[in-house]
Amino acid sequence: MTAQRPNTTTDAGIPVSSDEYSLTVGPSGPNLLQDAYLIEKLAHFARERVPDRVYHVKGGGAFGYFEVTADVSQWTKSAFLNGVGKRTPMLVRLSSVAGEEGYPDTDRDVRGFAMKFYTEEGNYDLVGNNTPVFFVRDPMKFPDFIHSQERMPDSGLRNNNMQWDFWTLSPESAHQVTILMSDRGTPRSWRHMNGYSSDTYMWENAAGEKFWVKYHFKTEQGIQNFTDAEAKAMRGEDLDHYRRDLWDAIARNDYPSWRLEMQIMPYEDAVNYRFNPFDITKVWPHKDYPTIPIGRMVLDRNPDNFFAQIVQAAFDVANMVPGIGPSPDRMVLGRMFAYADSARYRNGPNYMQLPVNRPRVDVHNYNKDGPMRYRHNGSQPVYAPNSYGGPKADPQRYRDPSWFVAAAEIMRAAYQPHRDDDDFIQPGTLYRQVMTPTDRDHLVGNIIGHLSQEVERPIQERAVNDYWAKVDPDLGTRLARELGLVTPAMAGAQHARGT
Numbered sequence: 060m061t062a063q064r065p066n067t068t069t070d071a072g073i074p075v076s077s078d079e080y081s082l083t084v085g086p087s088g089p090n091l092l093q094d095a096y097l098i099e100k101l102a103h104f105a106r107e108r109v110p111d112r113v114y115h116v117k118g119g120g121a122f123g124y125f126e127v128t129a130d131v132s133q134w135t136k137s138a139f140l141n142g143v144g145k146r147t148p149m150l151v152r153l154s155s156v157a158g159e160e161g162y163p164d165t166d167r168d169v170r171g172f173a174m175k176f177y178t179e180e181g182n183y184d185l186v187g188n189n190t191p192v193f194f195v196r197d198p199m200k201f202p203d204f205i206h207s208q209e210r211m212p213d214s215g216l217r218n219n220n221m222q223w224d225f226w227t228l229s230p231e232s233a234h235q236v237t238i239l240m241s242d243r244g245t246p247r248s249w250r251h252m253n254g255y256s257s258d259t260y261m262w263e264n265a266a267g268e269k270f271w272v273k274y275h276f277k278t279e280q281g282i283q284n285f286t287d288a289e290a291k292a293m294r295g296e297d298l299d300h301y302r303r304d305l306w307d308a309i310a311r312n313d314y315p316s317w318r319l320e321m322q323i324m325p326y327e328d329a330v331n332y333r334f335n336p337f338d339i340t341k342v343w344p345h346k347d348y349p350t351i352p353i354g355r356m357v358l359d360r361n362p363d364n365f366f367a368q369i370v371q372a373a374f375d376v377a378n379m380v381p382g383i384g385p386s387p388d389r390m391v392l393g394r395m396f397a398y399a400d401s402a403r404y405r406n407g408p409n410y411m412q413l414p415v416n417r418p419r420v421d422v423h424n425y426n427k428d429g430p431m432r433y434r435h436n437g438s439q440p441v442y443a444p445n446s447y448g449g450p451k452a453d454p455q456r457y458r459d460p461s462w463f464v465a466a467a468e469i470m471r472a473a474y475q476p477h478r479d480d481d482d483f484i485q486p487g488t489l490y491r492q493v494m495t496p497t498d499r500d501h502l503v504g505n506i507i508g509h510l511s512q513e514v515e516r517p518i519q520e521r522a523v524n525d526y527w528a529k530v531d532p533d534l535g536t537r538l539a540r541e542l543g544l545v546t547p548a549m550a551g552a553q554h555a556r557g558t
């Protein structure tokens with residue numbers, strides 16, 4: 060009945076004689092140190108883990124492709140984006156931010172949306188979220204932000220007080236926290252959420268013209284969210300709900316897809332645009348820069364091995380192919396250092412040689428050696444310049460993407476504000492003009508639920524008076540009532556009434 064099965068071997072390929080029994084002195088005697096197979100098995104077991112990602116630990120992913128649906132040559136010369144109908148193989152990893160491996164998928168959180176395009180000009184990695192904005196706009200605050208979402212130093216418990224303390228002392232977080240506290244903070248599945256670059260990037264066409272761009276991956280399954288109660292119920296039912304949902308959908312050939320729509324800003328617009336277009340806490344309103352559909356992403360293949368292809372997958376914001384570059388967005392510039400650094404720490408300096416990370420083009424450079432080096436350059440010279448061959452960069456053919464920076468003193472300072480750069484304008488617009496009355500009711504309920512758990516009174520007061528009331532006065536009043544607080548406006552009204 061069973062097919063012929065290979066004999067078990069050691070990692071050196073040597074056949075072994077038992078899958079069950081250690082080598083012992085007689086059936087009742089002690090184990091022997093010379094049982095090299097047992098020792099290899101136990102020693103390998105103790106080394107099965109690589110360091111977790113520091114955040115975005117819990118995730119899942121799948122392979123698929125990106126297909127171009129419109130001519131974009133006027134904006135970018137990127138080879139993989141040029142040619143309607145052209146397909147590029149992809150890997151996508153979706154994740155939660157704060158929880159560890161094993162954490163409930165549906166807990167309120169932002170979701171990571173990391174994409175790797177295996178292009179003919181090398182790997183292009185686009186690492187975004189399911190939200191168009193972010194909590195902080197300067198990488199200096201990033202580790203502090205993540206610490207505030209993680210666990211207390213003494214108890215090892217997560218703690219809402221820490222989260223609200225950080226957010227309310229960082230008003231630039233208000234836009235992202237509004238989205239996080241809405242039902243978009245608890246998507247029904249990874250398939251039912253959008254992905255955004257969030258950061259601003261630069262595109263450059265063959266003539267050298269530059270554009271600022273934002274990517275929007277719109278779910279073709281439609282946006283669907285859990286209510287807070289539904290998300291909490293799912294926590295008890297299936298901790299791995301998102302991971303399972305994606306796997307099952309692909310296994311039944313119900314392939315999830317997203318439409319790529321771009322916002323494209325002419326290079327010259329950036330200086331005087333009413334918002335700083337490089338501030339990741341802001342969106343570009345659609346009426347200023349409408350989205351332009353240019354492609355479609357489909358996930359149609361589950362991994363063969365979760366560890367090798369999803370855990371060891373490494374995405375690097377700095378992996379941009381010709382025709383795509385960074386922008387003066389401070390977060391993207393900081394992220395360009397952090398991702399490869401993390402991957403080198405987790406998987407070693409040769410992590411790019413792992414099959415899931417390996418580009419589908421030949422690699423030519425002078426890096427050499429290091430732990431677990433697999434690919435090598437034979438007897439190629441190991442330095443440049445040299446007189447004996449090896450790769451040679453052609454500065455006429457390739458240039459680093461660039462932009463003009465006015466001469467200025469080196470300093471630590473906030474961005475120069477643009478006309479409408481206020482931390483509360485855009486979340487206020489979202490609350491008043493985009494959300495339905497039901498969305499607003501759920502937002503209030505979700506904020507109250509979150510703010511009521513272990514958050515100290517002074518921080519609740521700050522959250523209402525200095526944060527939500529600035530997003531929208533009505534929202535502030537509703538929250539104050541629910542929490543039994545008196546806002547300055549309510550106190551003023553009481554005073555005027557003489558109560």
Ligand code: NDP
Pocket residue numbers: 191238241243253275277342343344345346484485486488489493494495498
């Ligand atoms: P629009 O009315 O043109 O766009 C609003 C967008 O908000 C929609 O297209 C949709 O984008 C998204 N949206 C709809 N419902 C919700 C919700 N409940 N929670 C969060 N987002 C929602 O207005 P503007 O472009 O002027 O933007 C107004 C506000 O909308 C912004 O301040 C921002 O808060 C929010 N927004 C704007 C986006 C942008 O890129 N301009 C993107 C997402 C949100 P989508 O299909 O991408 O979800």
